[in-house]
Amino acid sequence: MAPLFMSPHLSLHLLLLAALAPLLGAVLVGLWGTSLGGNVLGRRLCHGLAILGVLVSFVLSAWTLWVVSTTGERFEQTLYSWMQIGSLNMEVGFLIDGLTALMMCVVTFVSLMVHIYTMGYMEEDEGYNRFFAYISLFTFAMLMLVMSNNLLQLFFGWEGVGLVSYLLIGFWFNKPSAVFANMKAFLVNRVGDFGFILGIGLIVAYTGSLNYTEIFAKSTELKGLLLPGTDWSLLSVVCICLFIGAMGKSAQFPLHVWLPDSMEGPTPISALIHAATMVTAGIFMVSRMSPYFELSDTALNLVLVVGSITALFMGFLGIIQNDIKRVVAYSTLSQLGYMTVALGVSAYPIAIFHLMTHAFFKALLFLAAGSVIMGVHHNQDIRYMGGLKKHMPITWITSLIGSLALIGTPFFSGFYSKDSIIEAVLASDLPGSGFAKWAVMVGVFVTAFYSFRMYFLVFHGEERYHLVPQVEGEHGDHGDSQDHHGSHVPHESPWVVTLPLVLLAIPSVFIGFLSIEGVLYSDLLHSALTVLSDHHPVMHELASEFESPLAMAVGAFTGLPFALAFLGVLSAYYCYRVNPRVPDWVAHKLSWVVQLLEHKYYMDWFNEQVLARFTRLLGRFLWQEGDQRVIDGYLVNGSWRLMALASRWIKPLQTGYLYHYALVMILGVFLLMTWFVWIKP
Numbered sequence: 001m002a003p004l005f006m007s008p009h010l011s012l013h014l015l016l017l018a019a020l021a022p023l024l025g026a027v028l029v030g031l032w033g034t035s036l037g038g039n040v041l042g043r044r045l046c047h048g049l050a051i052l053g054v055l056v057s058f059v060l061s062a063w064t065l066w067v068v069s070t071t072g073e074r075f076e077q078t079l080y081s082w083m084q085i086g087s088l089n090m091e092v093g094f095l096i097d098g099l100t101a102l103m104m105c106v107v108t109f110v111s112l113m114v115h116i117y118t119m120g121y122m123e124e125d126e127g128y129n130r131f132f133a134y135i136s137l138f139t140f141a142m143l144m145l146v147m148s149n150n151l152l153q154l155f156f157g158w159e160g161v162g163l164v165s166y167l168l169i170g171f172w173f174n175k176p177s178a179v180f181a182n183m184k185a186f187l188v189n190r191v192g193d194f195g196f197i198l199g200i201g202l203i204v205a206y207t208g209s210l211n212y213t214e215i216f217a218k219s220t221e222l223k224g225l226l227l228p229g230t231d232w233s234l235l236s237v238v239c240i241c242l243f244i245g246a247m248g249k250s251a252q253f254p255l256h257v258w259l260p261d262s263m264e265g266p267t268p269i270s271a272l273i274h275a276a277t278m279v280t281a282g283i284f285m286v287s288r289m290s291p292y293f294e295l296s297d298t299a300l301n302l303v304l305v306v307g308s309i310t311a312l313f314m315g316f317l318g319i320i321q322n323d324i325k326r327v328v329a330y331s332t333l334s335q336l337g338y339m340t341v342a343l344g345v346s347a348y349p350i351a352i353f354h355l356m357t358h359a360f361f362k363a364l365l366f367l368a369a370g371s372v373i374m375g376v377h378h379n380q381d382i383r384y385m386g387g388l389k390k391h392m393p394i395t396w397i398t399s400l401i402g403s404l405a406l407i408g409t410p411f412f413s414g415f416y417s418k419d420s421i422i423e424a425v426l427a428s429d430l431p432g433s434g435f436a437k438w439a440v441m442v443g444v445f446v447t448a449f450y451s452f453r454m455y456f457l458v459f460h461g462e463e464r465y466h467l468v469p470q471v472e473g474e475h476g477d478h479g480d481s482q483d484h485h486g487s488h489v490p491h492e493s494p495w496v497v498t499l500p501l502v503l504l505a506i507p508s509v510f511i512g513f514l515s516i517e518g519v520l521y522s523d524l525l526h527s528a529l530t531v532l533s534d535h536h537p538v539m540h541e542l543a544s545e546f547e548s549p550l551a552m553a554v555g556a557f558t559g560l561p562f563a564l565a566f567l568g569v570l571s572a573y574y575c576y577r578v579n580p581r582v583p584d585w586v587a588h589k590l591s592w593v594v595q596l597l598e599h600k601y602y603m604d605w606f607n608e609q610v611l612a613r614f615t616r617l618l619g620r621f622l623w624q625e626g627d628q629r630v631i632d633g634y635l636v637n638g639s640w641r642l643m644a645l646a647s648r649w650i651k652p653l654q655t656g657y658l659y660h661y662a663l664v665m666i667l668g669v670f671l672l673m674t675w676f677v678w679i680k681p
Contacts, residue, residue: 009067010075015094018060018104019147022111023140025053030133043128050132051115054139058108065101069524076149076213087208095149095212098524099352103146103284106356110276110363111139113500117367118268120496121374125266131171135272138164142277146284150210151200154285158196158249161278162189168269169262178264185258192248192255199241206234216291216530223295239292239299243306246282250336253310257603259333260317263325267370270325274332275363280355283339287348291530294346297430300536304344304432308439311337313601315443318450320597323380324369327454331406332362334443338421341436346536347424349525354417356519357512361405361414364504368399371493371501372458376465382454387463391490396459398501403455405508407448407565410553413512418444419552420520422561423545424538444561448568456576465490513549521546 033039033046041049067073078093114135122128141164145157170182200210206222207215225234246252251259259279263270273279286293286303293299311334318330335358342351373380375392389396405414422444425436492498518524521543533540546552556562575582587594599605 009071010064010073010096012075012077012079012094014060015064015075015096015147016079018057018064018108019094019140019143021053021056021060022050022136022143023053025050026133026136026140029129029136033129033133039129041129046129047115047119047132050136051112053136054108054112054115057139057143058105058112061101061104061108064096065105068096068098068101069518069522072523072527074527078149082152088204088210090152090210091150092153093149093211094147096147097528099284099287099528100146102352102356102519102524103280104143106276106280106359107139107142107146110359110504111135111142111272113363113367113504114268114272117271117370117497117500120494121268121370122266127171131168131266131268134164134168134171135269138168138269138272138277142281145281149212151203151212151215152210154288155197155200158245158281158285159193161281162186162193162249165262165269165273165278168273169265171265171269175264181258181261181264184261188255188258189248192245194244195241196245196248199238199245202234202238202241212288219291219295222292233296233298235292236296236298239289239296240302242289242292243286243299243303246286246340247306248282249285250279250282250340251310251333252282252306252336252340253313254603256310256314256333257600257607260326260329260600263323263329267325267366267373270329271363271366271370274329274366276359279332279336280339280359283336283343283351283355286340286343287352287529290346290348293343294530294532294536297535300344300346301430301432302344303340304428304430304436307337307340307342307344308432308436309337310334311341311443312439312446315446315450317597317600319446319453320594321450322383324372324382324385324454324458325366325380327382327450328362328365328369331365331447331451334447335362335406338418338440338443341440342421342424344436345424345428345430345433345538346531347421347538347542348529348531349520349539350417350420350424350542352525353516353519354414354421356515357405357413357417357508360504360511361402361412361508364398364402364501364508365406367497367500367504368395368402371395371497372399374493374497375490379465382457384464384467385458386461386465387459388465388490389459392459392492394492394498394501398498398505399455399459401505401508403451406451407568408444408561409565410556410562411509411513413508413510415553415556416512416516416549419556419559419561420516420542423542427538427541428536441560441564444564445568445571448565449572452569452572453576456572460577513553516549516552517546 028049029041029046030036033041033049075094075096078091080092081089082092083090115132118131118135122131125131138161141157141160143157145154145161148154148157166182166186168182169185170178172178203215204210206225207218209215209218219235222235222238223233226232227234227237244255247255259274262273265273293303314330314333314337318327318334321327321330335354339351339354339358342348342354371392372385372388372395375388375395376385379385401412405412408415408418422440425433425440428436520539531539596602
């Protein structure tokens with residue numbers, strides 16, 4: 001099929017190579033680098049193939065972004081027609097615009113850093129080659145998701161990242177907690193995916209197509225339609241169903257419960273899942289479907305309120321966490337809430353901008369957390385760290401950079417995206433924006449407090465690593481609870497671990513300053529997204545007020561967000577460096593609040609004790625009453641009993657005497673003749 005948009009620079013062959021290179025690496029390593037294929041390939045060749053595949057993909061993705069941003073070119077082409085049902089075409093194809101190109105670069109760069117980091121972090125793990133196969137396959141699935149030009153391929157990539165995340169979260173399958181965590185992630189995402197596929201089904205039913213271009217062209221036709229049998233707007237129902245899918249993948253309240261438990265997987269995959277791939281899929285999908293969401297204020301209000309709840313209340317949970325990875329995980333939940341808030345106020349470019357900046361500094365924080373875990377012999381409890389600054393200088397400075405970016409320090413990358421979200425919410429007049437304004441402001445203080453609580457406990461103060469109790473660490477199931485170097489003194493990680501930290505720290509500082517104009521206030525994303533400025537003028541207002549990245553950062557020092565962030569850092573410093581008795585005193589006075597936070601708002605309890613029990617009771621009822629009594633009792637057993645009863649009555653009529661049969665025939669003819677006489681007019 002001829003391409004819908006011709007491009008003199010974007011080659012189909014190069015785009016195919018960008019998408020398929022990680023898949024090729026995953027197949028080679030997965031088949032011949034594991035016991036499945038006899039371990040033909042050694043470790044060096046396996047990680048070399050996997051890294052080469054992702055490196056090729058990153059280089060081509062960077063080239064694609066450069067072409068799209070400098071020339072404004074767009075590429076759309078169907079590659080393969082899988083099936084045709086009537087007028088409905090099920091195809092595989094690529095849509096390359098500013099949104100796709102930016103996502104490709106973010107995904108492949110972070111994935112490349114994770115691949116390099118894995119060489120050091122997973123060095124002594126028995127599943128070394130298998131892990132590389134998984135993360136390369138994960139990268140391929142995410143690329144197929146963002147490069148798709150239709151909902152079918154989007155759903156393929158959507159389920160692909162879900163499947164591989166299941167394998168990665170439960171990578172250490174000998175640990176019961178890891179098995180529970182990957183099953184929990186899989187089941188919770190099925191809830192969201194059920195809504196997602198309902199939304200896709202409604203789109204197909206009313207547009208007759210899965211292709212983005214075709215369904216977007218018919219969006220205005222759906223605006224005035226109602227869902228049959230109700231007075232609900234069809235478009236609102238479609239958008240809400242799609243957003244339920246995004247709530248599962250991007251871990252929005254109340255479908256967020258799987259994400260903290262996913263920390264049971266190795267640290268590299270925590271960085272990959274939480275920074276640039278799986279959890280950002282929902283943000284990308286809602287942005288891609290902006291032509292539909294822009295026509296439903298009901299759906300946008302729901303998105304705004306859910307994002308606000310997630311941004312604020314998940315941040316509170318980060319305050320009481322002691323596992324270093326879980327602190328960063330709850331930070332991810334909160335920042336995903338900020339992105340969702342931006343979607344709710346129709347600031348789709350800002351949501352994608354924060355997605356990009358967040359990918360760099362959150363991957364940095366996760367990988368730095370892994371470096372700390374390695375340095376303190378696989379202890380993850382921040383209460384037993386302290387004073388690591390002098391032992392791990394590279395990890396220390398990169399962690400500080402990541403933390404400063406996370407809390408929105410002026411001139412750092414997180415500042416430009418996070419501050420833009422706050423400005424967008426303040427400019428919004430949607431009904432849900434009142435709560436959202438309060439939530440994002442309080443969230444600034446909360447983020448700064450828990451981020452620097454972790455920072456001060458880990459890198460400053462007295463050294464407490466020798467007080468750690470003997471507990472099974474992250475690698476405990478592999479017999480690696482003690483340091484493999486035989487030293488009990490913290491040490492800096494090897495270069496394959498620290499190099500990705502340095503490379504991620506660079507964009508964590510500069511990418512916001514360098515790209516805010518190109519991403520937010522140019523045609524790069526605006527040509528790929530739909531914003532109805534007449535009804536939702538937030539982006540237009542922000543563009544009219546924007547002067548320069550320098551002026552924005554300088555002006556922020558007198559703003560409320562900076563004051564709240566500074567107050568959060570100052571509070572953390574006082575509580576954990578000056579007067580460590582304060583947290584204990586607050587915990588004693590507000591014990592019910594601490595208990596509420598420690599039980600994670602009792603969401604897990606509700607899911608396990610109420611929903612799960614109700615489901616079990618419902619299943620038992622359907623099995624006993626529906627399956628055993630109705631199906632087995634009435635339909636299966638009842639049918640043969642009915643036939644046995646009927647045969648018992650009919651059997652005496654089969655006498656075997658010819659004159660009985662002749663008599664019956666004569667009586668039958670007589671009845672037929674009489675019948676026709678009676679019914680004659």
